[in-house]
Each structure stands twice: as C-alpha cells, then as structure tokens.
Amino acid sequence: MHLLQFSTSHYCRKARLALGYKGCSYTIENLTPGLHVFKLKPLTQCTTVPVLIDEVKDERTDRDRASTVITDSSRILAYLDRRYPAPKLIPEHRDQRDRALQLEDWLDESIGTATRFVYYQYRATEGKAINPSWMSMAVIAIVRQQYGINATTAKLAAARLDLALPWLDRTWQDHGFLVGDALSVADIAAAALLSPLALLPTYREPYPALFDRIAAIHTICNEPLPPGLSPSDQSKR
Numbered sequence: 001m002h003l004l005q006f007s008t009s010h011y012c013r014k015a016r017l018a019l020g021y022k023g024c025s026y027t028i029e030n031l032t033p034g035l036h037v038f039k040l041k042p043l044t045q046c047t048t049v050p051v052l053i054d055e056v057k058d059e060r061t062d063r064d065r066a067s068t069v070i071t072d073s074s075r076i077l078a079y080l081d082r083r084y085p086a087p088k089l090i091p092e093h094r095d096q097r098d099r100a101l102q103l104e105d106w107l108d109e110s111i112g113t114a115t116r117f118v119y120y121q122y123r124a125t126e127g128k129a130i131n132p133s134w135m136s137m138a139v140i141a142i143v144r145q146q147y148g149i150n151a152t153t154a155k156l157a158a159a160r161l162d163l164a165l166p167w168l169d170r171t172w173q174d175h176g177f178l179v180g181d182a183l184s185v186a187d188i189a190a191a192a193l194l195s196p197l198a199l200l201p202t203y204r205e206p207y208p209a210l211f212d213r214i215a216a217i218h219t220i221c222n223e224p225l226p227p228g229l230s231p232s233d234q235s236k237r
C-alpha cells in the first residue's frame, strides 16, 4: 500500500495510526503543498490528503493487477477495516458502531478543523519561535489564507475545543476508550486530530492525562510520537 500525504497533516497522521494499528506495511509519498493538486486531481477529483493506494498483486506474475484509490481519512479507515478485519477499528455491535462513526465524523469535521485554526493562529503569533524559517512562515501564511484563519476565527474554533476537550479527557480517563472496551476509529481520530495541540501550553498544561493517552495510542499504533510529545521534546519543557 502507498500513502500520499503531507508530512505535517493531522488527517494523514490519522491514516498512519490506523495503518500501524492494523500492522500494514506501506510506503509514504510526501507531496508538496500547492503542487499536490497536479497529482491528486487526476487521481481522485479531490485535492485533499491523505490518499491511500492499494495495489493488488497478481499472485502468478507478481505484477500489480489493479489499484484501489481511496481519498478521505474516514473512508481509508473503513477500507482498512474491511480489508484487514483484525484488530477491528469499527465496532461490530450496532449501537457502538453508530456511536464510533458519529464521533469520528464530529472529530473530523468539527474538532480537526478547530485544531487547525487554533494551531496555525498560534504558529503565526506566540508560537513563531517553533520554526521561524521563511519556508515554515510561508507555509503557515498560505494555510491561514486558504482557510481564513485569523484572531477572530481562531477564537471561535477555540470555543469548540473548550466544549470538546473536557469530555474527551474525562471519557479517556474513566473508560480508556471513547466507545466500548477497545480502540476504535473514534480514539484514532481523536489522537491524531488533537495531536497538534501538544505544542500549545494553553492545552498541554490543563490536560496532562489527555496528552498521555494520545501518546499511548501512538505507541499502540507503532507511530512515532507527534511534536511536543516525544521524550526529547518533553525534556525541553
């Protein structure tokens, strides 16, 4: 399998966590933001990463027989769960399955985008020192322009996170998992889509257990820890 991604995208991290949890072997192709459209548009008619390409080999000739191209992190997770049923990411019990998929959708559409607003606003202001290189500043400026990120929109996004984080933190502390008694698409989505906040003291300090759980899920999924959570980052704190 082959993953087309942006190295810094939290939605791509979500796909990598699922691939790691399933124990899949895969290659990664890092696309350049801006130029990515030339590769993705003809392939998927969309412009977003992650995109997973699954080449199915012909057993006799060892040649690629057909490729399945999947765009959108949630569709990638659902595809992986069908193709590699164990360990399951989408619960089998109907109520748990509905809940896990609803939570995944909420995390993708509301919380993942709120994280993006708050994170890029921070990186352009108090968090500039994280990487003040012109290249990093240029990427941050393009993302802010593309999504309309400014002090006002970031404040609205922060209000959404303020509603979500106490519940996610409490649920992980009380139950270990967001749904049922095993890791699901909901935990993977939360661990990936909140991970950029590990660099922001305003989130990191009030929610130590939440970030410990995010780190633990990365370890379970054999994915390197995100910036802010690796032992070397921790020792700088």
Ligand SMILES: N[C@@H](CCC(=O)N[C@@H](CS)C(=O)NCC(=O)O)C(=O)O
Pocket (backbone or CB within 6 Å): 006, 009, 010, 011, 012, 047, 048, 049, 050, 071, 072, 073, 074, 108
């Ligand atoms: N709902 C999508 C969101 C993916 C997404 O927003 N990807 C961003 C990077 S974080 C992207 O590809 N942006 C480039 C573009 O929109 O052209 C998913 O879950 O895959």
